[in-house]
Amino acid sequence: MRTKRISVLAAALISALLTTTAARADAVADFYRGKTVQLVLGYGPGGGYDVYARLVARFLGKYIPGQPTVVVVNMPGAASLRGTNYLYNTAPKDGSVIGAFARDMPLLGVMGGNPAVQFDPRKFTWLGSASNSANDVYLLFVRKDAATNSIEAALDAAKPPIVLSGTGEGATGNDVAILLRDTLKLDFKIITGYPDSGAMFLAVDRKEVDGRFVGLSAVRSAKPEWLKPDSGMKALLQFAHQSRHPLFPDAPTALELARDDRARALINLASLPWTLSRPVAAPPGVPDDRAKALQNAFMAMQTDSEYLAESNRLGLDVSPVDGGGVTHLLDDLAKTPPDVFDYLRKLQTANKSGG
Numbered sequence: 001m002r003t004k005r006i007s008v009l010a011a012a013l014i015s016a017l018l019t020t021t022a023a024r025a026d027a028v029a030d031f032y033r034g035k036t037v038q039l040v041l042g043y044g045p046g047g048g049y050d051v052y053a054r055l056v057a058r059f060l061g062k063y064i065p066g067q068p069t070v071v072v073v074n075m076p077g078a079a080s081l082r083g084t085n086y087l088y089n090t091a092p093k094d095g096s097v098i099g100a101f102a103r104d105m106p107l108l109g110v111m112g113g114n115p116a117v118q119f120d121p122r123k124f125t126w127l128g129s130a131s132n133s134a135n136d137v138y139l140l141f142v143r144k145d146a147a148t149n150s151i152e153a154a155l156d157a158a159k160p161p162i163v164l165s166g167t168g169e170g171a172t173g174n175d176v177a178i179l180l181r182d183t184l185k186l187d188f189k190i191i192t193g194y195p196d197s198g199a200m201f202l203a204v205d206r207k208e209v210d211g212r213f214v215g216l217s218a219v220r221s222a223k224p225e226w227l228k229p230d231s232g233m234k235a236l237l238q239f240a241h242q243s244r245h246p247l248f249p250d251a252p253t254a255l256e257l258a259r260d261d262r263a264r265a266l267i268n269l270a271s272l273p274w275t276l277s278r279p280v281a282a283p284p285g286v287p288d289d290r291a292k293a294l295q296n297a298f299m300a301m302q303t304d305s306e307y308l309a310e311s312n313r314l315g316l317d318v319s320p321v322d323g324g325g326v327t328h329l330l331d332d333l334a335k336t337p338p339d340v341f342d343y344l345r346k347l348q349t350a351n352k353s354g355g
């Protein structure tokens with residue numbers, strides 16, 4: 001009799017749990033059904049981040065309960081810092097707004113010391129990153145007709161500097177150029193103030209500058225002609241890869257050119273954000289059930305056959321990191337010795353003041 005009573009209670013408990021779970025799922029679907037979810041992008045139209053954001057907007061809603069429409073809202077400014085601050089401080093925290101921003105925004109947030117950075121990346125509701133750059137690489141492209149177009153020449157003080165385009169403080173291209181100028185003694189001059197990636201591509205084509213740092217995936221999607229053997233561009237240097245990418249066997253990695261252990265340590269630290277090559281997050285404080293639904297939808301999208309086919313067509317790397325993986329990486333970044341962070345901050349200050 002007692003066993004029967006326990007069995008009845010267990011069955012009732014299981015039924016109640018299933019009912020509660022179903023009710024929560026229905027509540028999430030009810031919230032999103034008929035809604036428009038905004039994907040705030042910290043860049044203008046036309047660049048690699050914009051291409052990726054529009055791909056996410058096209059497929060993500062399919063996997064969110066209630067299947068809302070997802071639209072991209074471009075919010076360029078300060079190399080995506082404006083959009084990142086907005087997402088953290090101002091955007092609704094109900095799951096109706098998510099955001100995409102530069103891969104190095106989390107590093108800037110963890111480092112601290114910059115009053116313009118008004119967010120703690122560890123408090124975002126992380127959906128994840130679509131790429132850990134396993135098949136991507138960050139490259140310095142220069143025009144073949146530039147006055148200085150080789151590593152040897154860039155190391156020669158008698159040669160003119162390689163003139164590069166950049167956006168605002170904290171932009172990946174700016175900070176990588178400064179880091180390598182400082183650690184490898186490469187002679188770079190950085191012209192900042194370009195509003196977005198599209199404008200920087202145009203600056204190279206117009207010969208306003210000699211080249212730029214840019215990801216392979218962005219070149220594939222926005223400037224594939226740069227990859228043709230007979231183009232007027234050449235890959236001079238690779239960053240964020242331990243070994244040479246098979247497509248660029250003649251371009252050395254930054255680590256190959258490092259002269260000492262400190263330079264190697266700094267290059268390795270600065271390379272870490274590439275594990276978050278295409279980060280997507282929601283504001284802090286999103287209700288748990290909606291946060292989980294967004295995180296599940298983001299990872300489910302990564303296996304969608306149409307999404308994968310379109311990513312391949314656009315030349316976008318798909319090697320996803322889930323929200324938990326992002327959190328672990330940020331925790332590891334926070335353990336970096338303060339003196340190394342101080343060094344990187346000084347580089348950024350040099351960038352802001354013109355170096």
